[in-house]
Every structure is written in structure tokens, then in C-alpha cells.
Amino acid sequence: MRILYFSFGYSPHDHRFLSALAKTEHQVYFVRLERSKNESEDRIVPTEIEQVIWEGGKRDFRWRDVPRYVRGLRRVIKRTQPDILHAGPIQTVGLVAVLTRFRPLLMMSWGFDLMEDVYRNKWWERVTKFVLRRSTFFISDAQVTRDKAIQYGMNSERTTVFPWGVDLAHYKPNEVTEKHKKGITLFCNRSWEPRYGVDVLARAFVQAAKSRPDLSLILLAGGSQNRLLRRILTSGGVMDQVHFGGYISQKDLPRYYNMADVYISPSHVDGSSVSLMEAMACGLPCLISDIPANKEWVIEGENGWLFPDGDVDALTKAILRVADKRDTLNENGAKSREVAEARADWSKNFQKLLQAYELTAQFK
Numbered sequence: 297m298r299i300l301y302f303s304f305g306y307s308p309h310d311h312r313f314l315s316a317l318a319k320t321e322h323q324v325y326f327v328r329l330e331r332s333k334n335e336s337e338d339r340i341v342p343t344e345i346e347q348v349i350w351e352g353g354k355r356d357f358r359w360r361d362v363p364r365y366v367r368g369l370r371r372v373i374k375r376t377q378p379d380i381l382h383a384g385p386i387q388t389v390g391l392v393a394v395l396t397r398f399r400p401l402l403m404m405s406w407g408f409d410l411m412e413d414v415y416r417n418k419w420w421e422r423v424t425k426f427v428l429r430r431s432t433f434f435i436s437d438a439q440v441t442r443d444k445a446i447q448y449g450m451n452s453e454r455t456t457v458f459p460w461g462v463d464l465a466h467y468k469p470n471e472v473t474e475k476h477k478k479g480i481t482l483f484c485n486r487s488w489e490p491r492y493g494v495d496v497l498a499r500a501f502v503q504a505a506k507s508r509p510d511l512s513l514i515l516l517a518g519g520s521q522n523r524l525l526r527r528i529l530t531s532g533g534v535m536d537q538v539h540f541g542g543y544i545s546q547k548d549l550p551r552y553y554n555m556a557d558v559y560i561s562p563s564h565v566d567g568s569s570v571s572l573m574e575a576m577a578c579g580l581p582c583l584i585s586d587i588p589a590n591k592e593w594v595i596e597g598e599n600g601w602l603f604p605d606g607d608v609d610a611l612t613k614a615i616l617r618v619a620d621k622r623d624t625l626n627e628n629g630a631k632s633r634e635v636a637e638a639r640a641d642w643s644k645n646f647q648k649l650l651q652a653y654e655l656t657a658q659f660k
Contacts, residue, residue: 297653298323300378301345302369304357304389306332308546309406309460309570311339316646318344322653325376328353329365329389348372357388366395373398380656385409387420390427402656403431403450407567407589410436410444412491425449433656435649437568440588456655458648459568461640462577466546469579469633470554479510480619483556483580485544485571486563488519493562493585493606498525500562500611502532508619509537514556516541553578557625558618564605566590577636581628583614593639599631 299322303310306328317324326341327348341347351368352361369392373381383393384404393401414424428434429449435456436442446452482501486492494515505511515525515538529535544552553559559575561584566572568589575582576593582600584590594600603614621628 297380297657298325298376298378299653300325300327300373300376300381302327302329302381302383302389302393304328304385304406305330306339306341308339311341312460312642313649314345315342316642318342320650325372325378327369327372329392330357331355348376352392362392362395365392369393370396370398379660380653382653385413386427387413387423390431391423394427394430400432400656400659401430402433402435402652403427403445405434405436405441405445405567407437407441408491408565410441410448411567411587411589412565414444414448421448432659433652435652438566438589438592440592441567454655456648456652458645458652459573459640460570461642461645462570462573462636463643464577464637464641467550467553467574467577467636469629470550479512480508480558480622481512481514481556482558482560482583482615483514483516483553483575484560484562485516485549485552486561487517488521488525490521491563491565492519493564494519495521495524495528496562496606496608496611497560498528499532499608500615501538502528502534503608503612504615504619505532505534505537508616511537511615511619513538514541514552515539516544516552518542549574550578553580556580557622558583559600560615561585561590562605562611563587563590568592573636573640576632577640579626579629579633581618581625581632583611583618593635599628599635 325346325348329352350372352365380400380402381398382402383389385406386409390403413420425448433454434445434450437459439457442455442457486494488494501513529538559580559582566589582594585605586602587605603610
């Protein structure tokens with residue numbers, strides 16, 4: 297099958313999808329809408345994937361360029377003659393794909409497009425409905441995003457849900473851990489952007505550390521809230537209890553999960569979070585915001601705990617409660633690994649994407 301894979305940029309998730317597709321019998325063409333940012337050496341486009349040079353992908357996305365993108369993508373389609381067009385996120389890439397009128401079209405939600413972007417304003421809502429009503433088939437990584445897609449016009453009988461999953465052989469508990477013998481180490485690697493709520497975690501950590509000076513926090517990644525987070529932690533007097541690791545390669549990331557006792561995600565918006573699945577695969581109990589997609593993965597008191605989204609005081613109390621459960625954290629973490637093995641195995645879940653391709657192609 298000839299597949300035209302059309303995405304916004306070239307993120308770590310795109311790299312993972314294309315790397316897996318490169319090992320299949322399919323001929324895959326890759327088109328990006330926007331130039332890549334912070335592209336690292338460990339995610340080069342696989343040589344088996346043909347990158348397509350076209351009108352897009354050279355600068356930041358601009359709405360006024362949509363007609364030009366549409367004409368350009370039509371030329372790409374004419375040249376590559378794909379059997380299906382795989383496109384997403386919905387309101388940008390999806391819109392351009394729909395306007396080419398090519399079918400069959402597999403629309404893939406990236407989570408934020410249906411959990412956040414659709415609520416930006418009436419225009420984004422109308423575009424969402426326009427795209428979904430004209431898509432042949434739909435895939436997403438969480439039940440909550442599937443339900444949203446149906447709400448905005450997607451045919452419920454042409455949908456597939458599959459959590460993207462992780463490499464369970466790479467992300468696994470390390471028997472020789474680097475955990476601190478004393479105290480509790482918290483870990484968060486969500487980007488420092490408003491949608492991920494790391495500022496909520498920073499404020500809660502400051503409050504919790506006042507009564508539990510044995511707490512420590514590992515913060516990876518970075519983002520636009522850099523100054524805000526450092527100001528919160530500095531004014532709270534806890535900077536000596538925080539380790540800033542920056543951006544870590546996929547190769548080294550499991551080591552950082554295994555240094556921690558508890559994974560925390562204060563995200564306001566998510567589908568099935570890959571970092572959450574990575575943490576569970578590494579045997580970490582998870583303390584996460586109670587947004588719908590998170591509830592699909594964590595059962596209170598078994599493999600983790602939930603706190604009201606955006607509630608600093610509630611997260612503070614939750615951190616302190618978890619710190620008092622030190623003796624049972626390994627048991628909670630073992631439950632996390634069981635959930636990951638049952639539901640977050642990338643090698644198994646990827647097959648659902650290939651099945652979606654077959655189902656989509658039937659409508660050609």
C-alpha cells in the first residue's frame with residue numbers, strides 16, 4: 297500500500313510512527329506542514345521513508361497560506377498516487393488534507409486538537425466539524441477523543457482507538473536503581489507550557505517541601521514558562537531540592553524514570569499520555585490530574601492517585617499523602633508495570649494502526 301503520511305512537523309511521535317512504518321511492506325511518503333523545531337540527531341527520518349519536498353514545511357504555518365498548501369498537496373498526491381492519506385492534527389493538517397478532496401482520508405487526532413484547540417473560538421470549532429464530517433476514517437489514542445470526534449460529526453462506525461504505547465523492552469524497571477535511600481523523589485518531564493500545568497506542580501512542591509524537607513523533584517524538558525517556574529521555586533526556597541535535567545534523549549530517559557519514586561503529571565490537556573505510559577512501564581506509581589484521558593490509565597490507590605486538575609492545594613496534600621506511603625510505593629509501581637504490559641505495548645498497539653489503514657483503504 298502507498299501511504300502519504302502528512303503531519304504538522306517532525307516530532308518524536310512522528311519519528312516513532314515513521315520508524316515503525318519503515319519496517320513494513322508499505323511505501324510511505326512523509327510530508328510536513330511546518331518546519332521542524334528542536335529536531336535532534338536521534339530522530340532522523342528513516343531512509344526507507346521518502347521525504348517529500350513541497351510548498352509547505354519550509355517555515356511556520358500561516359493561515360493565509362492554506363490555499364497554497366492545498367494546491368501543493370494536490371501536486372504531491374498526483375505524483376505519489378497514494379492509496380490513503382494519513383493526516384493530523386485536525387484543524388491545520390486535517391483542513392489542508394480535506395480541501396484537496398482526496399479520498400480515502402484517515403484523520404488522526406493528536407489529543408490537543410480535540411481537548412484544547414477545538415475550544416479556542418467558533419472558527420476552530422467550525423473547522424473541526426468541517427474536517428471530521430469529510431474524513432473517511434478516524435483514529436485516536438483515547439476513548440475521550442474518540443467521543444469528542446463523534447460529537448463533532450465523525451461517523452462512529454469508522455473509528456479506532458489505540459493508545460500509542462511504548463517500547464516495553466526499553467522502558468522497564470531497573471533492578472539496580474539510583475533512587476535516594478532517604479526521602480521521596482518526584483519526577484516530571486512534561487513540557488513547560490501552560491497546557492501541561494508544571495507551574496501547578498512547582499507551587500505544590502514548594503508547599504509540600506515546607507513540611508517534608510526530604511522531598512526532591514526532578515524536572516526535565518523546558519519551555520515558555522522557564523522564568524515562571526524558576527521564580528516560583530526560588531521564592532519558595534526549594535531550588536536546592538530540584539534537579540533540572542533539560543531535554544533528555546529517548547535512549548537515556550529510562551534512567552531518569554528509575555531514579556524517581558513517583559511520577560507526576562499535572563497536565564490540563566492530554567490524550568493517552570506517552571510519558572505516563574513510559575513511567576508506568578518503568579514501574580512508577582503515578583500522581584496525575586483527573587482529566588478524562590488520565591482516568592483511563594490510573595485506578596486510585598492501585599497504580600497511582602488522581603488530584604483535581606489545576607488545584608495546587610489538592611496536589612500538595614496528595615504529595616504529602618504519597619510521601620507517607622513509601623513502604624507501598626513499590627507495590628503500586630508493580631501494578632503500573634502490569635497495566636503497561638497489558639495495554640501500552642507499542643509493538644502490539646501499532647498493529648491497530650495498520651488495521652486502520654486496511655479499513656480506510658476499503659473506502660477508496
